[in-house]
Structure formats: structure tokens, C-alpha cells
Amino acid sequence: xxxxxTVDSTMHTQMIDITDKVREIVSESGVLDxxxxxxxxxxxAAVTINxxxxxxxxxxxxxxxxxxxxxxxxxxxxxxxSAAHLKASMMGFSETVIIENGRLLLGRWQDIYFLEYDGAxxxxxxxxxxxx
Amino acid sequence: xxxxxTVDSTMHTQMIDITDKVREIVSESGVLDxxxxxxxxxxxAAVTINxxxxxxxxxxxxxxxxxxxxxxxxxxxxxxxSAAHLKASMMGFSETVIIENGRLLLGRWQDIYFLEYDGAxxxxxxxxxxxx
Amino acid sequence: xxxxxTVDSTMHTQMIDITDKVREIVSESGVLDxxxxxxxxxxxAAVTINxxxxxxxxxxxxxxxxxxxxxxxxxxxxxxxSAAHLKASMMGFSETVIIENGRLLLGRWQDIYFLEYDGAxxxxxxxxxxxx
Numbered sequence: 001x002x003x004x005x006t007v008d009s010t011m012h013t014q015m016i017d018i019t020d021k022v023r024e025i026v027s028e029s030g031v032l033d034x035x036x037x038x039x040x041x042x043x044x045a046a047v048t049i050n051x052x053x054x055x056x057x058x059x060x061x062x063x064x065x066x067x068x069x070x071x072x073x074x075x076x077x078x079x080x081x082s083a084a085h086l087k088a089s090m091m092g093f094s095e096t097v098i099i100e101n102g103r104l105l106l107g108r109w110q111d112i113y114f115l116e117y118d119g120a121x122x123x124x125x126x127x128x129x130x131x132x
Numbered sequence: 133x134x135x136x137x138t139v140d141s142t143m144h145t146q147m148i149d150i151t152d153k154v155r156e157i158v159s160e161s162g163v164l165d166x167x168x169x170x171x172x173x174x175x176x177a178a179v180t181i182n183x184x185x186x187x188x189x190x191x192x193x194x195x196x197x198x199x200x201x202x203x204x205x206x207x208x209x210x211x212x213x214s215a216a217h218l219k220a221s222m223m224g225f226s227e228t229v230i231i232e233n234g235r236l237l238l239g240r241w242q243d244i245y246f247l248e249y250d251g252a253x254x255x256x257x258x259x260x261x262x263x264x
Numbered sequence: 265x266x267x268x269x270t271v272d273s274t275m276h277t278q279m280i281d282i283t284d285k286v287r288e289i290v291s292e293s294g295v296l297d298x299x300x301x302x303x304x305x306x307x308x309a310a311v312t313i314n315x316x317x318x319x320x321x322x323x324x325x326x327x328x329x330x331x332x333x334x335x336x337x338x339x340x341x342x343x344x345x346s347a348a349h350l351k352a353s354m355m356g357f358s359e360t361v362i363i364e365n366g367r368l369l370l371g372r373w374q375d376i377y378f379l380e381y382d383g384a385x386x387x388x389x390x391x392x393x394x395x396x
């Protein structure tokens with residue numbers, strides 16, 4: 001009951017909707033009641049939930065977090081992507097969504113987003129569906 | 133084993149203790165050992181854990197996060213609540229608490245809080261109790 | 265299937281790798297497929313995942329979050345550690361890692377970190393291994 005899929009980010013920071021893919025996995029699992037865990041096995045990318053309607057929310061969201069954690073700030077890490085490491089931890093590497101009657105219990109305005117903070121790259125998303 | 137209850141926020145940003153309600157649900161479920169998942173099906177409200185003693189912690193907490201993510205910052209989103217969307221993701225939409233011998237394994241100073249970032253409104257909290 | 269261990273922080277803010285300890289617990293549990301929940305029963309300490317290679321990432325990570333949430337900012341809380349409370353909630357008190365074939369599904373560069381924001385102290389970490 002562990003599924004993996006890849007996400008190809010095309011920008012340095014990007015918010016990519018993965019809800020359809022996660023819904024497909026839950027459906028394929030056949031689990032009617034339980035938990036769906038979405039896990040990001042990276043250190044400069046994360047997962048969150050947010051609005052699925054106005055695309056301006058994504059623009060504002062990424063612009064503002066990039067402002068709060070500036071890309072340049074005399075970081076010591078030789079790769080120069082310390083801001084991406086911190087932003088990923090602030091957002092989190094796992095998200096738990098409840099499954100009821102075979103459906104993800106997302107709110108009306110909620111979608112699940114992969115958050116890229118140091119792209120563009122091919123990334124992996126791991127999804128576990130638990131019948132519990 | 134999926135429970136729902138509503139929270140009525142009375143302020144624009146507010147930290148509301150929901151621990152008693154979650155404890156009641158765990159008790160009602162009859163589950164002795166497992167996981168309790170608290171999920172917020174909104175995009176401008178969140179859930180966290182924090183101190184249950186000095187109420188000044190709540191005041192400082194909300195004041196400081198509101199300062200870090202300012203309400204006005206030339207956001208594009210037409211509803212004007214982009215700050216609420218970002219703060220909700222920074223705090224998170226789900227919290228997992230371990231259940232042992234029928235009790236939530238919260239620390240002595242920990243309570244569970246619903247976080248309102250764009251109230252006042254009636255909101256829903258979903259709780260799943262898993263015997264696993 | 266609930267395990268506890270202690271962490272002795274030696275600095276006021278500190279990022280301590282607890283991956284080996286969590287791996288040991290998963291191995292001891294005998295669970296081959298399921299979920300591992302790491303829970304911090306405190307209000308000024310948290311848990312996250314991040315890079316395990318260059319130690320400068322840890323330095324940058326803690327320095328930058330300490331800058332974003334300053335220690336002094338006219339807080340009202342009499343203990344004076346409101347910044348620690350907020351940082352802990354921003355990072356989160358629980359982390360869920362998927363277990364497959366008896367192994368934690370961490371990415372190549374990922375380790376699990378205990379985050380101290382108001383040390384030095386002896387702290388507790390709770391780990392639950394669920395076969396689900």
C-alpha cells in the first residue's frame with residue numbers, strides 16, 4: 001500500500017497541485033476508511049494543503065514565504081540553498097488526510113500541493129494508504 | 133470513527149482550545165491504543181499544539197505570526213486574505229497525537245488549538261481515531 | 265508499541281539528530297509495514313526532517329529561524345520564551361514517516377531532528393510504531 005510518483009518542477013520555486021494523483025492512488029488502494037499519508041523524501045521540497053480556486057493565492061503564497069526567508073542571507077552552506085531547507089521544514093514533509101467511504105476528506109476549497117523550493121528538478125512523492 | 137464538530141471564532145485571528153472536545157471524542161471512540169488525527173478542512177485556519185497555562189502565550193503567539201506575515205503586502209488575491217492562507221500552511225492542517233491506554237499522550241503543558249486566521253466564522257474540525 | 269527516550273540539549277537553540285534512535289525503535293517493534301509517528305510532548309521544542317550531510321545547514325537553519333522570530337519583541341509572557349513557543353508550532357510537534365519492509369522510508373539526504381528552542385534541558389521524545 002505504498003505508492004510513488006514523480007513531479008517535474010519547472011521553476012525554482014513552485015506550487016504544484018497533486019490532488020488528482022493522490023485521489024487516484026486512494027481509489028486504486030480500495031481502502032474505504034483510513035488515513036492517507038503523503039510524504040516528500042527530499043530536504044528542499046515540501047507538501048501542504050491550500051486553496052484550489054484563485055491561482056493568485058499560489059503566487060502570493062510563494063512570493064511572501066520567499067520574502068520571509070530570503071534566498072541570500074550570509075548562509076554558510078556551500079550549496080547556497082539554506083533558505084530552501086528552512087522553508088521546507090516550515091511547511092513540512094508529511095501531510096495526513098482522513099479517508100472516509102473511499103474519499104479523501106478534503107474541504108471544498110482544499111487541494112494538496114507539492115512545494116518546490118530549489119528547482120527545476122524531478123522529485124518523488126510517496127503516498128501510503130492505511131486502512132485504520 | 134470519523135467525528136466532526138464546529139468551532140465559532142469570534143475574532144479575526146484567534147487561538148481556540150479544542151482539547152476537551154478531542155478528549156471526549158477519543159473517550160467515546162473506545163480506542164485504547166492508536167492515533168488521533170485532527171484535521172482542519174479549511175484554507176485560512178489551522179491546528180497546532182501549545183501551552184495551556186499562561187494566556188499571554190496565545191497573545192504573543194498570534195501577534196508575532198501576524199507580524200511575520202503581514203496582512204497587507206501588495207497581495208494579488210482578490211479576497212485580500214493571502215496572509216491567512218500562508219499562516220495556515222505554516223502551522224499545518226493536521227495534527228497527530230498518540231493514544232495510549234485510552235488517553236491522548238499530550239505533555240503536561242500541551243493543549244490542542246484551533247487557529248483562526250480569517251474570522252469570525254463557524255468552522256469545522258474533523259477528528260479520526262485509529263486503532264493501530 | 266509506544267516508546268519513549270530522552271534527549272539532552274546542551275545549548276539554548278539546537279538541532280539534534282535522532283534518526284538512529286528512531287530506526288532502532290522501528291527495528292525493535294518488528295513492524296514491517298506501517299507508520300512511525302514521532303511526537304514531542306513539549307511546547308518549546310519540536311521535530312523536523314532535514315539534511316544529514318553538511319553541518320552548516322543546521323547552523324543556517326537555526327540562525328535564520330531565530331532571526332525570523334526574534335527572542336525579544338515586547339512579549340507579554342512572563343517566562344520570556346514566547347519566541348520558542350511560536351518556533352515550535354511553526355516546525356510542528358509530530359512527524360509521520362512511512363515504514364516499508366521494516367525500514368523508514370526516508371530520502372537519501374533526510375535525517376530526523378529534535379529541535380530545541382529553549383534549552384539546555386532534558387527532553388522526552390515519544391515514538392509510536394503502527395502496523396497499518
